Amino acid sequence: DTAVSQTPKYLVTQMGNDKSIKCEQNLGHDTMYWYKQDSKKFLKIMFSYNNKELIINETVPNRFSPKSPDKAHLNLHINSLELGDSAVYFCASSHQTGGAKYEQYFGPGTRLTVT
């Protein structure tokens, strides 16, 4: 069974469009995250949700809006896409306190290409 899943795996779209990426976890975790990995492989946290409440927003443009309908899902909606949004977006989840090892479980990633 897939622990953290994301759809779609690949997304190619034009500048100015609006798109969404979906994420689901079946691990029973209560905290979910979105990360952006750029072309230089730098991983940066974008959002963190705990029990459907936003608890971190690392200076992400407000064109990006996370939506969490329940604690097993955290979707990412992006408005007015720009070339610089091209990246791989990873969803992750963990227990609120991270457990003994603060381990996060990552989804397979969504490669977004904006043309």
Added chain:
Amino acid sequence: GQSLEQPSEVTAVEGAIVQINCTYQTSGFYGLSWYQQHDGGAPTFLSYNALDGLEETGRFSSFLSRSDSYGYLLLQELQMKDSASYFCAGVTGANNLFFGTGTRLTVIP
């Protein structure tokens, strides 16, 4: 702010030992994690150090010195499948991870 620096690339021979260093400047630091990422794959958890000292998990060990703001990942008996990118990550409040710059490890025969 959060800053974690790693060497960008390391090359080592199959069967050898390699050490990947990480120096950090973070606020609200709980501990240091390490993640492995193969090309095209997702980051996967390797280890976590909350206290100073060495943590061993099979062929992988991780070390932390809080006084030096320094840690490292030690990989022993290198295998070809260990070729990947390795990231240190500072753990702060609410289980937030701030990733380092990443080290690409290439294992050669």
